[in-house]
Amino acid sequence: MLAIKGMMAQRGHGDHAHRIRLPELSLAPGQCLAITGPSGCGKSTLLETVGLLLAPSELECFMLGKPQKDVATLWRTREQGELAKLRARDLGFVLQSGGLLPFLSVADNIALPRRIQSLPIKSDRITQAVDRLGLIPLMEKRPAMLSIGERQRVAFVRALAHEPQLLLADEPTAALDPHSAHGLFALFMEVVKELQIAALVVSHDWALVETFGVPRFDAVTVKGETVFEPRP
Numbered sequence: 001m002l003a004i005k006g007m008m009a010q011r012g013h014g015d016h017a018h019r020i021r022l023p024e025l026s027l028a029p030g031q032c033l034a035i036t037g038p039s040g041c042g043k044s045t046l047l048e049t050v051g052l053l054l055a056p057s058e059l060e061c062f063m064l065g066k067p068q069k070d071v072a073t074l075w076r077t078r079e080q081g082e083l084a085k086l087r088a089r090d091l092g093f094v095l096q097s098g099g100l101l102p103f104l105s106v107a108d109n110i111a112l113p114r115r116i117q118s119l120p121i122k123s124d125r126i127t128q129a130v131d132r133l134g135l136i137p138l139m140e141k142r143p144a145m146l147s148i149g150e151r152q153r154v155a156f157v158r159a160l161a162h163e164p165q166l167l168l169a170d171e172p173t174a175a176l177d178p179h180s181a182h183g184l185f186a187l188f189m190e191v192v193k194e195l196q197i198a199a200l201v202v203s204h205d206w207a208l209v210e211t212f213g214v215p216r217f218d219a220v221t222v223k224g225e226t227v228f229e230p231r232p
């Protein structure tokens, strides 16, 4: 689960700073929420802040996972080691760029989060996801030998490999054709439900998000800040 209250973050400094605000957000296990808004409004900034990659400038409350961890206190007391542990164990990222390690094969990229957590490398769920996304012929290849869409599919499986509590996805279907995008999103929703993972997904594809009945938080500009609020 995820519960955030009164979160602010900023990119840059002074007059050129870009500020985002998230008044309130809560997600139960197995629930997915889409983040939408125009290019440059701060969706990735929001995702990075929720993903503990960017320090918030204000934060009232941030509870994550089961048992609940008090992330707001960890930020306040600057416990970077604990934050890093949470990031590795409880979060899964699907980044816009794929973020795969170029010197590892697809198989080793996918195995990495489980290796880091000392979990058994073999997992039926991962084998199934690899199969459903047509990745079996690619397992021994390096990321540089893959298309962008293939990299995105690998990144998706890798993000789920250690069964995190919260999945953060930045445009996970952006490089895919409509058929593959639908297939990946369907699998995304299935896995989120099955594993009871809370998921935040940034997407420009409103039609796709609506097809799957995913609720949305949209960006509105208020006094020079981007505020993310539920869309009625």
Ligand SMILES: Nc1ncnc2c1ncn2[C@@H]1O[C@H](COP(=O)(O)OP(=O)(O)OP(=O)(O)O)[C@@H](O)[C@H]1O
Binding pocket: 011, 012, 013, 018, 037, 038, 039, 040, 041, 042, 043, 044, 045, 046
């Ligand atoms: N390192 C940085 N320093 C200063 N400003 C930055 C930095 N990174 C991004 N920005 C600015 O912050 C704003 C928000 O960027 P962000 O990437 O979060 O937007 P976005 O909504 O995800 O955009 P897109 O949909 O195009 O990916 C933009 O105006 C961007 O120019």
